[in-house]
Amino acid sequence: MLILSSLLLFILTTHSEALTPAAARDEFQEELVIRPLHSGDIYASFQFRTLWDTDFLQEGQKVSHYRLFPKSLGQVLSKFSVRELHISFTQGFWRTMQWGQPFIPSPPGAELWVWFHDTVSDVDGNWKELTNVLSGIFCASLNFIDLTNTVQPSASFKPLGLGNATDHRFLRYATLPREIVCTENLTPWKKLLPCGSKAGLAVLMKSEKLFHSSFHSQAVHIRPICQDEQCSSKAWELRQTLNVVFDLHTSGQGKKEWSLFKMFSRTLTEACPLASSSKVYVDITDNPELFELSPATPLLGQAVVLGDRRTYSVYDLSRAETFGQLRSFNLLLRDMLRPLLHAERYVAGFGLQTGEIHTVIYNNHPYRAFPVLLMDSVPWYLQLYIHTLTVTSKSRDNKPSYIHYQPAKDRHRPHLLEMLIQLPPHSMTEVTVQFERALLKWTEYTPDPNHGFYVGSSVVSALVPSMVAMRTNFTQDQPLFSSFVPVKEESSYFVRVYTEPLLVNLPTPDFSMPYNVICLTCTVVAVGYGSFYNLLTRTFQVDEPSPPLSKRLANLIRRMRGVPLLT
Amino acid sequence: MAAPLTLLLIVAVTIRAVLFRSSLAELISARVEVVSPLNAWKRVVEGLALLDLGVSPYSGDVFHEVTDGITALALYLSIQTYNKDVFRKQKYALESDRYSADCLELLRSPKEMFYIPLKVAMFYLLNPFTILSCVAKSTCGLNNAIIALFIFCTLKGSALLSGILLALATYQSIYPLTLFAPALLFFLQRLYIPVNLRRSSFWFFTLQYAFMYVGSLVVITGLSFFLLGSWDFIPSVYGFIFSVPDLTPNIGLFWYFFAEMFEHFRLFFSCVFQINVFFYTIPLSIKLKEHPVFLIFMQIAIISIFKSYPTVGDVALYMAFLPAWSHLYRFLRNIFLVSCVLLACSALFPVLWHLWIYAGSANSNFYYAITLLFNFGQILLVADYFYAYLRREHHLTHGLYLKKKDGTEATLVLK
Numbered sequence: 001m002l003i004l005s006s007l008l009l010f011i012l013t014t015h016s017e018a019l020t021p022a023a024a025r026d027e028f029q030e031e032l033v034i035r036p037l038h039s040g041d042i043y044a045s046f047q048f049r050t051l052w053d054t055d056f057l058q059e060g061q062k063v064s065h066y067r068l069f070p071k072s073l074g075q076v077l078s079k080f081s082v083r084e085l086h087i088s089f090t091q092g093f094w095r096t097m098q099w100g101q102p103f104i105p106s107p108p109g110a111e112l113w114v115w116f117h118d119t120v121s122d123v124d125g126n127w128k129e130l131t132n133v134l135s136g137i138f139c140a141s142l143n144f145i146d147l148t149n150t151v152q153p154s155a156s157f158k159p160l161g162l163g164n165a166t167d168h169r170f171l172r173y174a175t176l177p178r179e180i181v182c183t184e185n186l187t188p189w190k191k192l193l194p195c196g197s198k199a200g201l202a203v204l205m206k207s208e209k210l211f212h213s214s215f216h217s218q219a220v221h222i223r224p225i226c227q228d229e230q231c232s233s234k235a236w237e238l239r240q241t242l243n244v245v246f247d248l249h250t251s252g253q254g255k256k257e258w259s260l261f262k263m264f265s266r267t268l269t270e271a272c273p274l275a276s277s278s279k280v281y282v283d284i285t286d287n288p289e290l291f292e293l294s295p296a297t298p299l300l301g302q303a304v305v306l307g308d309r310r311t312y313s314v315y316d317l318s319r320a321e322t323f324g325q326l327r328s329f330n331l332l333l334r335d336m337l338r339p340l341l342h343a344e345r346y347v348a349g350f351g352l353q354t355g356e357i358h359t360v361i362y363n364n365h366p367y368r369a370f371p372v373l374l375m376d377s378v379p380w381y382l383q384l385y386i387h388t389l390t391v392t393s394k395s396r397d398n399k400p401s402y403i404h405y406q407p408a409k410d411r412h413r414p415h416l417l418e419m420l421i422q423l424p425p426h427s428m429t430e431v432t433v434q435f436e437r438a439l440l441k442w443t444e445y446t447p448d449p450n451h452g453f454y455v456g457s458s459v460v461s462a463l464v465p466s467m468v469a470m471r472t473n474f475t476q477d478q479p480l481f482s483s484f485v486p487v488k489e490e491s492s493y494f495v496r497v498y499t500e501p502l503l504v505n506l507p508t509p510d511f512s513m514p515y516n517v518i519c520l521t522c523t524v525v526a527v528g529y530g531s532f533y534n535l536l537t538r539t540f541q542v543d544e545p546s547p548p549l550s551k552r553l554a555n556l557i558r559r560m561r562g563v564p565l566l567t
Numbered sequence: 568m569a570a571p572l573t574l575l576l577i578v579a580v581t582i583r584a585v586l587f588r589s590s591l592a593e594l595i596s597a598r599v600e601v602v603s604p605l606n607a608w609k610r611v612v613e614g615l616a617l618l619d620l621g622v623s624p625y626s627g628d629v630f631h632e633v634t635d636g637i638t639a640l641a642l643y644l645s646i647q648t649y650n651k652d653v654f655r656k657q658k659y660a661l662e663s664d665r666y667s668a669d670c671l672e673l674l675r676s677p678k679e680m681f682y683i684p685l686k687v688a689m690f691y692l693l694n695p696f697t698i699l700s701c702v703a704k705s706t707c708g709l710n711n712a713i714i715a716l717f718i719f720c721t722l723k724g725s726a727l728l729s730g731i732l733l734a735l736a737t738y739q740s741i742y743p744l745t746l747f748a749p750a751l752l753f754f755l756q757r758l759y760i761p762v763n764l765r766r767s768s769f770w771f772f773t774l775q776y777a778f779m780y781v782g783s784l785v786v787i788t789g790l791s792f793f794l795l796g797s798w799d800f801i802p803s804v805y806g807f808i809f810s811v812p813d814l815t816p817n818i819g820l821f822w823y824f825f826a827e828m829f830e831h832f833r834l835f836f837s838c839v840f841q842i843n844v845f846f847y848t849i850p851l852s853i854k855l856k857e858h859p860v861f862l863i864f865m866q867i868a869i870i871s872i873f874k875s876y877p878t879v880g881d882v883a884l885y886m887a888f889l890p891a892w893s894h895l896y897r898f899l900r901n902i903f904l905v906s907c908v909l910l911a912c913s914a915l916f917p918v919l920w921h922l923w924i925y926a927g928s929a930n931s932n933f934y935y936a937i938t939l940l941f942n943f944g945q946i947l948l949v950a951d952y953f954y955a956y957l958r959r960e961h962h963l964t965h966g967l968y969l970k971k972k973d974g975t976e977a978t979l980v981l982k
Contacts, residue, residue, distance in 0.1 A: 350925065351924045351925040352923075352924040352925070352927075353597070353599075353924050353925075354597070385609065385613050386613065386616055387612055387613055387615075387616030410812050410813065411812070438813070438814070438815065439814040439815060439816060439822070439826055439931075440814065440826070441814065441825070441826055441828070441830075442826055442827050442828075443830060507816075507923065507924060507931065508930075508931070509823060509826045509827055509931045510827075510930055510931055510932050513827055513932065514827040514828065514829065517823055517824055517827040517935070518824065518827070518828070520939055521820050521823070521824045521939070524820060524939050524942055524943050524946070525820065525840075525843060525873075527943060527946055528872070528873075528946040528950070529843075531946065531947075531950035531953075532847060532850075532851075532950065532953070534981055535854075535950065535953050535954055535957060535981070536850045536851065536853075536854050538981035538982055539961075539981070539982070540957070540958060540961040540965075540979045540980070540981060541979070541980060541981075541982045542969050542970075542971060542977040542978075542979065543971075543977060543978045543979065543980045544971060544972065
């Protein structure tokens with residue numbers, strides 16, 4: 001009995017695969033392509049592809065078990081018998097002359113074109129309902145698509161996926177150029193992804209950075225494709241794409257230095273666990289010398305895209321070592337144009353009483369250290385405190401080998417500070433000194449006192465090691481631009497770098513008040529003088545009230561008469 | 568009396584130590600009411616750093632607590648001596664029938680005077696102005712200590728030490744020069760030399776004391792010259808005090824005045840303001856020649872109101888004397904108004920400073936107005952105490968309950 005039941009169980013389990021219908025295989029891939037553009041902008045293109053071995057359009061079999069494929073789209077496809085669906089929302093216009101060709105083109109506004117299955121009888125009715133349903137899914141006002149803005153192109157929009165029906169009666173195309181894209185459209189779009197916006201590449205999609213760009217386009221493309229060369233099995237492919245171009249000046253602060261954090265204000269921490277492949281591609285074809293990529297990767301890929309063979313550096317996010325020790329992947333693209341020596345200066349602090357001058361000197365030479373001479377001339381009304389002078393390189397104290405300081409004399413001469421600082425290779429050196437702001441006499445202010453006072457540039461002079469040996473002998477036929485500074489030695493050249501001038505606000509008195517101030521102060525002094533004068537020159541006496549007028553007149557007459565006075 | 572004084576000293580040192588360790592120390596040492604360009608510790612440190620670049624500056628908070636303690640002790644002992652003096656003089660006056668019959672309630676008793684020295688020390692040590700000065704590491708504490716020691720030596724009768732300390736005080740800031748007159752008057756009174764310009768004994772002692780004072784001053788100045796190697800320090804210190812080149816806002820009247828003045832009148836007004844400090848000396852000395860200690864108080868008060876860079880530490884020094892005149896309370900006329908004005912101004916100084924410099928929503932006029940009011944309050948305070956003192960003297964000689972000719976109660980006026 002026991003043996004029989006166990007045998008039955010064994011037979012049943014081995015044949016369980018034959019009894020239940022085959023579970024459809026689905027697969028998810030995500031990828032990000034970053035391409036620095038010639039104008040200094042940067043183009044990022046996300047693509048999320050879900051492949052599903054199922055048939056929505058098969059009669060009788062209703063698909064109910066959704067895993068990676070979003071259920072809302074699957075239901076739309078089966079209800080309206082859609083063969084191909086392409087919808088895109090774009091903000092901005094793609095500037096081909098400046099940026100080249102995009103991977104996925106799209107017009108500004110919203111664009112929707114759909115191929116219906118040839119079993120559909122009322123295409124217009126399906127189209128109307130489809131637009132309404134899509135407008136609900138994407139929170140966009142696609143319900144404005146109606147017969148007045150729909151066309152049936154006869155030749156332009158052939159199916160991009162499988163399909164041999166070329167009857168353009170089943171094609172509908174509409175655009176809404178006025179449609180605006182915003183966070184309300186991005187959020188449902190992100191929800192269609194298997195990992196949502198919680199893991200994988202979709203964590204980078206934060207609306208505050210994405211919509212602060214020159215061009216933003218998000219699209220959904222659904223089509224049936226062949227799984228293999230012979231096209232023995234078909235699958236549905238859902239591609240969600242997001243293209244964004246970040247402007248050099250708006251997002252990049254004018255610096256050709258891009259990183260994932262700068263573009264998206266996020267870094268990648270993990271790949272989507274549901275993805276079979278998760279990769280980041282960086283286009284390095286154009287200028288391998290002009291920018292450097294970090295972290296470095298040995299993986300390289302080549303692809304022919306838009307008629308051009310391009311080389312890509314590939315980062316595989318499914319490998320743990322891509323994320324490094326900090327478990328965070330922040331891709332950095334930096335312009336290789338790094339001058340060996342440059343300096344910046346700024347004022348720190350708040351309020352009108354004190355402040356701090358920071359001078360930052362960068363030595364970008366990879367392995368050579370060299371000394372620089374820093375000269376600072378600060379006007380007398382910013383009283384420097386030399387005992388607060390600090391020089392730090394790589395967050396360690398760096399004592400200058402020579403300091404010449406001439407303190408200022410009020411209204412006679414300014415401060416002069418000269419220092420010889422040794423700059424370690426590939427480092428940033430910061431020189432800070434505190435100062436106090438003085439209140440000046442009202443005639444010493446400029447006509448526009450609230451504009452502030454200018455402090456002249458600091459001068460950094462140095463002999464920078466040269467990569468190229470230079471000729472020290474005098475030749476007549478040198479071009480003018482190379483013969484300004486005399487060359488004393490072969491291995492280094494003299495360079496002088498000027499920092500920014502500073503604009504410092506000083507506390508101002510009220511310029512309309514000189515007469516009032518003199519009057520008020522002298523009044524207080526006079527009150528003091530008056531009180532002391534009274535107390536010093538007068539004595540205490542008993543106060544006898546003065547007699548009334550009548551008595552005084554009577555006394556006057558009596559005095560004239562020579563008669564004794566009244567009391 | 569040693570035990571309460573020790574307890575007071577311990578409490579005072581604790582308060583200062585706590586404040587030094589707290590984060591308020593940085594904030595307080597930057598306040599313009601407490602430090603001026605003349606006595607800021609930051610400037611001392613800067614000077615040291617300039618002398619030897621690279622030497623770490625001396626932090627020295629213990630040093631400042633000690634100077635405060637010295638001042639308090641010196642004041643305590645001075646007032647004790649003074650009280651004994653007062654009581655003795657009162658006894659002589661009573662015996663010689665110089666007081667009128669009905670002024671018994673104005674006489675001072677030892678019982679009433681017992682706690683006055685402790686109160687004086689307390690008024691100095693626990694005064695928030697002194698604490699702020701100490702925590703800000705201002706050199707004002709040192710100035711006050713020297714002046715307090717000078718008062719102590721004067722009251723003890725040592726002319727030489729008093730001359731030396733006065734020279735030291737004058738060397739630091741030139742205004743204590745005016746304290747020469749009250750010290751001289753005190754010594755003359757103590758040695759029973761009448762203050763009469765025709766008597767040779769007067770001139771003899773005056774010249775002696777002046778010689779000691781001027782001599783010490785010359786020695787100290789000469790020492791500075793030899794240490795520094797040049798006479799540069801004279802124009803930079805005393806020239807700085809007299810010509811007021813630095814217009815950093817403080818609690819005095821000068822800074823805004825000189826900021827807003829026409830260049831044409833600068834010399835004239837500098838002279839007027841500086842003369843204003845010195846010229847009350849002679850009239851006050853004539854009026855108060857019998858009362859040199861009160862004259863010292865008045866002189867110190869006038870110096871701290873009208874000097875070119877006053878700070879709250881200077882104010883604290885003359886306020887410490889107020890308990891010594893607590894018997895004058897019944898004759899004070901404006902004390903409520905004055906205390907309200909001074910309290911309100913002390914509270915408003917930091918507020919309006921912040922609004923001007925940091926918030927940017929007020930301007931310099933606001934701070935200037937409070938300066939004016941603060942000095943006005945101080946002037947009223949000093950004038951009030953002067954009035955009360957003179958009135959008490961008047962009552963002692965003429966009787967407390969005065970009557971008019973027709974027998975009704977009289978009022979006293981200054982005529």
